[in-house]
Amino acid sequence: MKSIINKTLLIAIIAFGVFSxxxxxxxxxxxxxxxxxxxxxxxxxxxLLAVNAGEEVFTASWTSADFGFRAAxxxxxxxxxxxxxxxxDNIPSFDxxxxxxxxGATFEKMMTVRQFNNLVLSANSAGIGVSESYKVRIxxxxxxxxxxxxxxxxxxxxxxxxxxxxxYDAFDEFDRLYVPGNFGGASGFSDWTPSNAPKLFSKANxxxxxxxxxxxxxxxxxxxxxxxxxxxxxGESNPSGAFSGVLGTASNIKPTDGAGTYFxxxxxxxxxxxxxxxxxxxxxxxxPNGWGTPTYMDFDTNPSSxxxxxxxxxxxxxxxxxxxxxxxxxxxKMGTVSGNMETLTSTSANTIKIGGGNMKVPxxxxxxxxxxxxxxxxxNLRLIPN
Numbered sequence: 001m002k003s004i005i006n007k008t009l010l011i012a013i014i015a016f017g018v019f020s021x022x023x024x025x026x027x028x029x030x031x032x033x034x035x036x037x038x039x040x041x042x043x044x045x046x047x048l049l050a051v052n053a054g055e056e057v058f059t060a061s062w063t064s065a066d067f068g069f070r071a072a073x074x075x076x077x078x079x080x081x082x083x084x085x086x087x088x089d090n091i092p093s094f095d096x097x098x099x100x101x102x103x104g105a106t107f108e109k110m111m112t113v114r115q116f117n118n119l120v121l122s123a124n125s126a127g128i129g130v131s132e133s134y135k136v137r138i139x140x141x142x143x144x145x146x147x148x149x150x151x152x153x154x155x156x157x158x159x160x161x162x163x164x165x166x167x168y169d170a171f172d173e174f175d176r177l178y179v180p181g182n183f184g185g186a187s188g189f190s191d192w193t194p195s196n197a198p199k200l201f202s203k204a205n206x207x208x209x210x211x212x213x214x215x216x217x218x219x220x221x222x223x224x225x226x227x228x229x230x231x232x233x234x235g236e237s238n239p240s241g242a243f244s245g246v247l248g249t250a251s252n253i254k255p256t257d258g259a260g261t262y263f264x265x266x267x268x269x270x271x272x273x274x275x276x277x278x279x280x281x282x283x284x285x286x287x288p289n290g291w292g293t294p295t296y297m298d299f300d301t302n303p304s305s306x307x308x309x310x311x312x313x314x315x316x317x318x319x320x321x322x323x324x325x326x327x328x329x330x331x332x333k334m335g336t337v338s339g340n341m342e343t344l345t346s347t348s349a350n351t352i353k354i355g356g357g358n359m360k361v362p363x364x365x366x367x368x369x370x371x372x373x374x375x376x377x378x379x380n381l382r383l384i385p386n
Contacts (some may be wrong), residue, residue, distance in 0.1 A: 036075075037063040038138050038158035039106075045131075045164040046116070050172035053114040060096060064105035065140030065156030072143035073101040073156075077111075079123045082133035082162055090347055092122035101140065120167040131166045174377050175202040176209070177266060181222025181252070183215040183259075188301035188309050195228035200264055203377035209266040211376045212278065214299040216259050221252040224266060224273075234271070247271040261299070263326070278332070280311050282369060284322025286361045287315060294325050297371060311371040314386065321358040324371060324381070334371075334379065335359055349380040 040061040048057070065073050075096040080086055094116075096109040124132055140156035180197040190196040200211035215222075221241065225233040235241070237248030243255070248271075255262060257277040266273040281294030289295055297311040321341060324334035335356030336342040343360040344350045349372065352359070359381070361367070366386040373379050 036158040042161045047166045048117045050168045053173045057113045057116045060109045062138045064101045066103040074141045079136045094119045128169045135160045175205045178225045183217035183220045186216040194225045201376045207268045212373045278326045283325045285320040286317045286322040313369045317361045319364045
């Protein structure tokens with residue numbers, strides 16, 4: 001009998017201990033963070049100019065988050081229009097870096113005009129050339145926490161500052177050539193109108209240009225112009241217009257491969273060019289067709305579409321790898337800038353390059369894939385959950 005009582009008591013003690021530990025694991029007491037103090041940028045006005053893209057616009061400065069212990073913390077500068085609030089999972093932000101948070105410490109991060117301009121455009125893509133008010137703040141995110149946990153230490157958040165910014169069009173940072181031709185009207189532009197024609201950009205501003213042009217005409221013809229007018233235009237040196245790779249003024253350039261996407265390189269000082277037809281397709285284990293068969297993307301010619309003049313595709317994707325393939329023989333593809341396999345950030349414009357490494361879908365689901373190759377200095381790809 002005594003043995004039975006002792007066993008019953010032991011079970012009760014164990015059960016109480018388990019219950020107590022479970023309660024403690026859910027107890028938020030002590031799980032707090034002290035707010036950050038933002039000292040720069042503070043209230044003020046900024047007029048951003050493309051010619052100053054690589055220069056410093058300001059140095060963000062803030063105090064350390066204090067979680068009550070030394071901790072690896074990721075800091076972000078967040079921005080929204082002054083009329084909006086900091087809510088949701090996709091607040092436009094700039095990564096300030098990871099630091100070991102220590103009470104009383106201060107941190108700084110220099111931000112260039114280009115980086116700040118990109119953040120402004122993320123917060124308000126319609127704000128080009130317009131003076132607009134924005135709210136900014138800095139948050140500190142404790143490292144090593146699972147988003148699914150109910151017991152996380154909350155983010156440390158600074159006070160808000162209100163600033164006024166005039167942003168520029170990111171395209172204005174780079175020299176460009178215009179490609180007017182007979183395909184324009186059927187390809188989202190205008191026929192033979194330099195001011196409303198596709199552009200090739202020079203990412204080093206050195207007179208060497210490259211880019212993709214969608215030509216929706218079975219017998220395309222075109223020229224290159226250095227300005228949005230017919231001053232200084234160049235065509236093919238061969239009077240027939242047949243490809244020679246040498247620029248001249250004799251004739252329109254006349255590709256013989258029909259309608260489709262063409263990739264160009266132009267060396268304006270040397271007066272030479274290359275031209276070749278390309279496919280634009282998604283391929284890989286993440287796609288329903290795997291690595292064996294590409295799924296082709298469509299060029300958006302709808303002016304009211306947010307993806308106007310971009311390549312798009314709606315597809316169900318697995319959490320796996322893929323590439324943008326430009327040729328069936330695999331000699332040309334687009335992928336990560338690092339050349340290594342990387343998991344893309346959902347919805348964000350992930351910078352990619354010709355010859356890059358495999359990209360990975362962050363999680364399985366239905367996506368709109370958006371490939372933006374309008375600016376050869378900033379090829380990028382977005383995976384937007386549907």
